[in-house]
Amino acid sequence: MTPLAILSIIIGYFILLLVISYFTSKDADNDTFFKGNKSSKWYLVAFGMVGASLSGVTFVSVPGWVQSSQFSYMQMVLGYLVGYFIVANVLMPLYYRLNLTSIYTYLEQRFGFWSYKTGAFYFLLSRIIGASFRLFLVASVFQIAIFDDWGVPFWVTVAITILLIWIYTFKGGIKTIVWTDTLQTFFMLSAVGITILVVGYKLDWGFSRMISEVSNSDYSQIFFFDSWNDKQYFFKSFLSGVFITIVMTGLDQDMMQKNLSCKNIKEAKWNMYSMSIVLVLVTFVFLFLGALLFLYANEKRIGIPTRTDELFPLLATGGYLGYTVAVCFILGLIAAAYSSADSALTALTTSFCIDLLDIEKRELSKQTQLRQKTHIGMSLMLFFVILIFELINDDSVVDALFKAASYTYGPLLGLYAFGLFTKYEVKDKLVPLICFVTPIICYVLNLNSMGWFNGYQFGYELLIVNGGLTFIGLLMITKSRLIAIKH
Numbered sequence: 001m002t003p004l005a006i007l008s009i010i011i012g013y014f015i016l017l018l019v020i021s022y023f024t025s026k027d028a029d030n031d032t033f034f035k036g037n038k039s040s041k042w043y044l045v046a047f048g049m050v051g052a053s054l055s056g057v058t059f060v061s062v063p064g065w066v067q068s069s070q071f072s073y074m075q076m077v078l079g080y081l082v083g084y085f086i087v088a089n090v091l092m093p094l095y096y097r098l099n100l101t102s103i104y105t106y107l108e109q110r111f112g113f114w115s116y117k118t119g120a121f122y123f124l125l126s127r128i129i130g131a132s133f134r135l136f137l138v139a140s141v142f143q144i145a146i147f148d149d150w151g152v153p154f155w156v157t158v159a160i161t162i163l164l165i166w167i168y169t170f171k172g173g174i175k176t177i178v179w180t181d182t183l184q185t186f187f188m189l190s191a192v193g194i195t196i197l198v199v200g201y202k203l204d205w206g207f208s209r210m211i212s213e214v215s216n217s218d219y220s221q222i223f224f225f226d227s228w229n230d231k232q233y234f235f236k237s238f239l240s241g242v243f244i245t246i247v248m249t250g251l252d253q254d255m256m257q258k259n260l261s262c263k264n265i266k267e268a269k270w271n272m273y274s275m276s277i278v279l280v281l282v283t284f285v286f287l288f289l290g291a292l293l294f295l296y297a298n299e300k301r302i303g304i305p306t307r308t309d310e311l312f313p314l315l316a317t318g319g320y321l322g323y324t325v326a327v328c329f330i331l332g333l334i335a336a337a338y339s340s341a342d343s344a345l346t347a348l349t350t351s352f353c354i355d356l357l358d359i360e361k362r363e364l365s366k367q368t369q370l371r372q373k374t375h376i377g378m379s380l381m382l383f384f385v386i387l388i389f390e391l392i393n394d395d396s397v398v399d400a401l402f403k404a405a406s407y408t409y410g411p412l413l414g415l416y417a418f419g420l421f422t423k424y425e426v427k428d429k430l431v432p433l434i435c436f437v438t439p440i441i442c443y444v445l446n447l448n449s450m451g452w453f454n455g456y457q458f459g460y461e462l463l464i465v466n467g468g469l470t471f472i473g474l475l476m477i478t479k480s481r482l483i484a485i486k487h
Contacts, residue, residue: 003146006317009330010142014164020183021167021176050185050278059188059333060137062283063290064308070221071291072232076460077283079241084276086242087250088269090420095256096265102354103256110419112428118435119415120355123253124348126408130248131344132385133404135161137309139386141333144310145317158386165345166379177346178258184335189282191332192289195316198325199292203299210292219291231459240460247409247463251416254347296320348378403460407442410466411435417467418474425479434473442466 062073095103104123108116139154139161147157200210214220224232249255262268293311297304302320305311315321316329352374353359359367415435418424442465446458458465 003149006146006326006330009327010334013331013334014167016183017180018167020179050189050275050282059192059286060141060312061309062286063293063312064310066219066287066290067294067304067308069232070219071284071287072222072224072237073287074222074284075224075232075234075237076241076244077280079238080245081276081280083242083245084249084272086246088272091246091250091416092256092259092268092272093265094420095260096268100260101360102351103251103253103260104351104355107415107419111415111426111431114428115415115426115431116355118432119412120351122408122411122435123251123351124356126405126412127252127254127344127348127351128381128385129404129408131348132382132389134344135382136386136389138333140390141313144313145330154390155387158383158390162345162379162383162386166375178261181258187335188332191328191335192282192285194328195321195325196285196289196292198321199289199296202321203296213295214288214291217291217295219294229455229457231457233459236459236461239464243413243464243467244405244409244460247413247467248405251409251412252347253351254344257347257350345375345378345382348381349375352378406460406462406466407439410439410442410463411470413463413467414438414470414474418471424475426474427477427479430477431474434477435470438466438469438473441469 065073091103094106098106098109100106102120104116104119107119135158139158142161143152143154143157146152147154196210200207203210205213223234224230224237225234227233228236259268259271262271290312293315294304296302297311297315300320302315305314313329313333315325317326319326349371353371357370357374359370362370411434415431418426442462445452445465446462449456449458
């Protein structure tokens with residue numbers, strides 16, 4: 001597929017997004033941008049959140065991850081179901097009762113100013129890293145598929161990638177994103193389904209044959225119970241999935257902002273339950289696709305790339321699976337990447353404006369201008385972080401994403417757990433110190449775990465350790481009296 005053809009698809013796709021943005025951002029104000037005027041349909045939010053939860057990382061990296069990890073990722077995904085149930089029944093009712101725009105304002109009500117700012121800081125850090133990982137992936141594919149042939153440097157590709165998001169989100173914000181995410185999820189899932197059908201056709205395998213070949217291959221093992229020291233051990237992965245969901249959905253302004261745009265808590269819960277079930281099924285389909293791609297490459301004697309993240313792009317755009325798959329892959333990749341990244345940019349703008357700039361306390365005439373400047377600033381921040389990540393990344397993007405989450409979301413997990421399940425007051429000014437020290441302790445533990453703990457290797461359960469250490473640290477700085485919890 002020629003670079004010009006790929007660019008034409010991208011241009012056409014973004015024209016469609018701009019049309020949606022035009023109609024959804026009419027008469028938009030800050031309430032539209034931050035809350036979607038509390039008018040989002042729960043089923044649209046649920047379907048769109050599937051794409052936002054999966055993102056370009058899942059679309060490209062999860063199929064490539066199958067070679068080294070088989071289907072072990074499903075162990076963590078099954079834990080997601082428990083995590084989503086906790087989010088729907090513990091955190092979301094709290095946010096609706098307090099009528100929050102930014103979920104981190106809860107920390108100010110519960111602990112005080114410094115706890116609030118610390119929570120907001122860790123969200124901003126976490127989401128900037130996560131969004132940068134995802135955008136790095138899609139920019140890399142654009143670079144390989146289009147811009148390398150034209151001699152365009154990578155930084156220009158990154159700039160274009162971010163500029164396109166900014167153009168269609170700067171006015172309508174979350175109201176626009178609910179609709180664009182729905183469209184983008186549809187494109188992403190369609191691309192996966194069509195690719196599976198075409199691979200089966202190329203191999204002359206019917207659907208039952210595909211299932212049989214995948215299940216009998218070396219790629220399809222789901223459950224691992226052999227050794228507690230193994231990173232893929234079931235209970236470690238399952239518990240990691242539970243807590244990753246709690247922090248990366250329930251304690252994440254990006255994901256919660258969409259839920260809080262629903263009319264009421266009942267609809268928000270329906271959104272969460274339906275989305276969680278669909279997400280588990282869709283993730284399994286992605287892993288199934290990954291196994292098929294490796295079987296196809298082996299059958300056709302196609303060399304597997306050193307970075308297995310590149311296998312799906314190679315087969316899709318390299319002429320191995322035909323023009324239809326190439327078009328679907330480009331559309332699916334754009335949809336997967338942008339369904340996550342556009343909402344991340346909006347959430348970063350929201351959190352920075354409300355949590356750090358106190359925009360709601362400023363003059364009404366200046367609020368919109370301040371929000372727009374922040375939107376530009378967050379775009380520039382993502383641009384520079386992506387370039388840094390391009391210089392240092394040597395891991396699977398999925399692995400890198402969850403490693404980062406273990407360090408940056410741990411303090412948030414500890415803060416919210418302490419606030420919800422104890423009645424203690426804390427010395428608010430010491431909270432930033434506790435939340436700064438605990439990730440460092442976790443990093444040291446991770447580096448030395450095999451020597452200190454009889455060969456034990458931390459997986460993503462390091463997040464739980466991080467949250468637990470934060471909880472213990474908060475216990476150490478409690479005041480002598482209890483408080484009456486108002487929530």
